[in-house]
Amino acid sequence: MTFTQVYNKLLKHYGHQDWWPAKTSFEVMVGAILTQNTAWTNVERAIARLESRACLTPQAILDAPLSELTECLKPSGYFNLKAQRLRNYCQWYINAGELPCLSCIDTDALRKQLLMVNGIGPETADAILLYAFERPVFVIDAYTRRIFSRLKLLAGDAPYEVLQDQFETGLQTDVAVFNEYHALIVCHAKDACKKCPGCIDCCLSYICPSCKR
């Protein structure tokens, strides 16, 4: 099976996902940081708290007392860590001139800048690049490693950039496809057999070796 064939099967099975679930590009950025090792439902609560306190702008996040910021972030877990990471990101974002200036920067250069912000790793940087800046970069997450190593399309333990390169060369360079594909992978992973975390359901013609479903 090829990357394109998997994509087509997932799309046919689950339909369009309409990602990223956010009202603004800055909200996408905030969500990308808050979702680190955290279920999205908890991130939604934290974002709602930020919004209710008018803290959903970069300057408001920097101006808010740390205690208020951590209080907003509590539902998403790691609140002390994420408060600092969010502030680091907002400081960089404002200094860099925000969306109008950053939109003019080459994707590779922008990615390097993002990775220099403490708290922004490869996956978070790529989620921001793809879903907020609409750049054609493929997001590799734990689900992608698990599913595609089981399909024997990837080596699950390979470095992040190696896997990303394999995806990007195996697909047409298309922001819309990269956007949809990652969303479908997450959707599929959540839908997979609950008794056997990580197994792949029948829509990919794979029988879980543990549960024999």
Added chain:
DNA sequence: TACCAGGAGAAAA
């Protein structure tokens, strides 16, 4: 009760 969730960075080996 235990485990997992849309990771990243620091510390230890």
Added chain:
DNA sequence: TTTTCTCATGGT
């Protein structure tokens, strides 16, 4: 250089 530990809440 690679592996392990820490951060933390909420749902199942």
